[in-house]
Amino acid sequence: MNKKQKKVLIRILVSAALMVILTLLPLDGYLRLGLFLIPYLIIGYDILKKALKGIKNKQVFDENFLMAVATVGAILLGEYTEGVAVMLFYQIGEWFQSYAVGKSRRNISDLMDIRPDYANVEREGRLEKVDPDEVEIGTVIVVQPGEKIPIDGVIVEGKATLNTSALTGESLPREANVGDEVISGCINMTGVLKIQTIREFGESTVSKILDLVENSSSKKSRSENFISKFARYYTPAVCYGALALAVLPPLVRLFILQMPAQWGSWIYRSLTFLVISCPCALVISIPLSFFAGIGGASNAGVLVKGSNYLETLSKTKYVVFDKTGTLTKGIFEVSGVHHNKVEEAKILEYAALAESFSNHPISRSLKNAYGRPVDQSRVTDVEEISGNGVIAKVDGETVAAGNDKLMKRLGISFMECHHAGTVVHIAVNGEYAGHILISDEVKEHSKEAIQALKKAGIKQTVMLTGDARKAAVQVAEKIGVDQVYSELLPADKVAKVEELLERKGEKEKLAFVGDGINDAPVLSRADIGVAMGALGSDAAIEAADIVLMDDDPLKMVKAIKIAKKCLRIVYENIYFAIGIKVICLILGAVGIANMWLAIFADVGVMVIAVLNAIRALFVKNL
Template identity: 80%
Template sequence: MNKKQKKMLIRIIVAAVLIVLFSKLPIDGYVRFGLFMIPYLVIGYDILQKAFKGIRNKQVFDENFLMAVATVGAILLGDYSEGVAVMLFYQIGELFQSYAVGKSRRNISELMDIRPDYANIEVDGKLEQVDPDEVEIGTVIVVQPGEKVPIDGVIIDGVSILNTSALTGESLPRDAKAGDEVISGCINMTGVLKIRTIREFGESTVSKILELVENSSSRKSKSENFISKFAKYYTPVVCYGALALAFIPPIVLLIMGKPAMWGDWIYRALTFLVISCPCALVISIPLSFFAGIGGASNQGVLVKGSNYLETLAQTSYVVFDKTGTMTQGVFEVSGVHHNEISDEKLLEYAALAECSSSHPISKSLQKAYGKPIDRNRVTDIEEVSGNGVTAKVDGISVAAGNAKLMKRLGISYQECHHVGTVIHMAVDGKYEGHILISDILKPHAKEAIAELKKAGIKKTVMLTGDSKRVADQVAKELGIGEVYSELLPADKVSKVEELLHQKSEKEKLAFVGDGINDAPVLSRADIGIAMGALGSDAAIEAADIVLMDDDPLKISKAIKIARKCIHIVYENIYFAIGIKILCLILGALGIANMWMAIFADVGVMIIAVLNAIRTLFVKNL
């Protein structure tokens, strides 16, 4: 509890004790009125002040006005204990709501407690702490064990383990070494790192994430906008309704020659006012979305606003980019098929022959070989453009390349029908097999598609610029329903347009991409989801939702979180409005008294707030 909440708790306890004490005293008249005004003012002075300010600012109809009129009216009718009790229970509800919102905000604050307070710069052999905003691009900063990485950069010295859980939701630490790019917000766990900054603090990942979370509440969903408009018209309607209830029936009774019973009808009107207070709706709906955004952030899913959460819950079509989204976007050796020499020897010959090339294929071969390259063993290197490489390794002629190279050298080779890039190998003029290099699937890609289908996604589609053979193979492995290949960026937008016209108006289409090449498609889809795009300006700008790591399983997780949040929102709307209408009817008929009115207001609000907080707990979805 903060100071304000503790102060309110003390006021509640003091007022409750005084009500119980004064209720037992055998006194009447002005003395009893004066005594009950003490707990009333202790617990309700701020509500009366807010109501008076509202009237003065010509913004009369709010919950403070309703509470002030209802409680003052009850006291004037002589129902002192009920009038003070209504104010007391209202303040208990407000305290509970304040605590619940505070807890929700604290959860997000703890989660997003990644804003660094300082950056270390080495000056004359000593470390100086400076404001991260003052650090220029290209500056070398030092991050010690236990400190946060303050600014995005590249490690130039040191080896360590980084805790990225605040950013990605992943508990597994990541290794970091010289040459690796690191993003701000990570916690350095072991060694000392020297990092050369590549962005200013304001453009770093941590700043962009915090900006997204801070701005998310400004983008309201249709449900939130509906409740705001509802409360705007609802409150004056019930105030005029209460006024009518207080005066029209007694006047009608007088005309009919019957006793007017003014006191009874005014009491009914005051009860009607207490019941009508829209606190449960006005508080619980935004809180549900706020908690939903917090729960999603805790799982590594950044949602830019509650409107996107609402759209995501209605998603029926999910369209994927291939490279970098469902595949790792990194070429690796996926198979070695040899004749007479071993796999290891074939890889050794290939890596040594390709040692002078900077092509990604060459780097993949050298990585698969996994040993230091001794260039002294290699002579007579000749790169044949569009074909491959010939060289001598330990004095033995080696050729590594495509089928064109084999034909050029007059070497008969075996056709390969595997999906990927095939490197044919000839050693000492003889064909010795081939090495397959391909863009491998992400670890959870297949499982992610299965989870989406379980979640009720109607159609999964993959769009790629790759060849049809590669695209069909990947789609088949993943279990994706439709695949369109050999597409340019503009073609992807056109294909998404077609899919948007195929679905019904209520169904929504989500596009999942790496956020760099796919910005136009991310913007065009009903909901754009950027995968593994921390630090990518294009992703953060174009996407509505950013997954803070590259795990495709987070897509189904995000959809489940959104659906749970919307389900709870509608539960609260139906529950709160249903109870209100029932109690309003009972109040108008004189069946409901002030105590039932307190339940209809404070009780319903507490239940709705408790229900809203459930959206924070999404770990096991």
């Protein structure tokens, strides 16, 4: 509880005590009015001030105006206790709302703790703390036990256990050794690490995460826009309605029915009508529900870039996955060299050198299998053909390394591989030299994630990959994906997603989950793009609407469940608040509802709706 909340709580307690005491005392006349004005002003001076400011700025119709008119009117009618009570209970509702927002904000603030304050740079034999913004790419920084890794980099010396819970939502530590890439925001639990930075601080993982979360609430969902529009038309409508209720029935009674006007009774009804009509529950609880949902999701390692994406995700019925790095680990290993017409070591040497300028996982596996430093000076005239492979001159010889399509493109006859996996065919000077079989391992939770998605109401799961048909089908069958499309170029993936988008129902949404640079166009094209955040490319994370921080496909299920829970809470609040308001407005207009029922309709509904919205924070067991 902050200082402001404590002050409001003290005001609530003091004015409530004074109101009870004054109600019990036998007071009358101006003395009673004067004494009741004390608790009224203690609890309501800020509301009156805001109402006057709104009138001055020509923004009259808001909840402050409604509260001021209703309570001042009640006091003028001699209903002192009710006038103070309306303001008191309104402030109690506001206090609950402030506390709830503070709680969900603290949830997101926990994530803000990943922001590093400094980076250790070794200068003249001693460590110097510098601003992370000042550290250039390639600088070696030192991270000691208990410190946060400030900038993304590669470990060049030391080994340690890293706490990644602030990024992934998982408490399981991760072991890091020399050569491993580590991301900013992790906490070094053991050992001293020397890390060579590979990005500037502004481009590091921690900066991007903070930017995503800080700006997430700026993109409003359709439900939030509905509330804003609703309040804009609703408030003046009820104000004019209350004025008509105060004036028209007495005039009708006086001039048409020739009966006493009963001005006091009808003015009281109109003031009750105003108190009931205040749309606080809707205006406060709907954005709060989305804010709480985003906060809960971020704590679970699911970063949502805006509340509109939560709404879209809740309606998802089709989930399309990339294969490599998304459903599989993306850690390729050479598992064999087949049909080779030259030595196995020579084939691997040709492949490693030809692919030496690429950072693709397959290229890295070839370089690892070669097992020696790659001398790029031996390689010239490199031509990379997207979705096919690479052609380069190695020691003056033309080497082609790629898939079936590359061999067909060059008119080179090749041997099919009978094993499942990724096949890299090698041709030297136009002659087929053999092929290398590379295998990728399915992620631990991929099968479980596909099954859980179906239980969560997903109609169809699809896998898209540029990999060979045989390897793609093997993975699809292993994890239970409904449909698989293989040997696709980036443009083909977009075309397939567009095809699926045309097939789905108008209200159904399609999500695409990917991690590579080539997935960025598809992530942008899908109704909702989901990127793997730990190993995913910057382009994919930038293009995505939602980021899964630990690359676990099971988190996709959690993201959908969080979105559905959040939207369920939003609609519960909308139906509940509007339903109670309509009933109480009718009762107030016909004179059945008094000011106390008005207080429940306004403050009670708001408190219940806010407490309901807080449930969106709790997502651990989803």
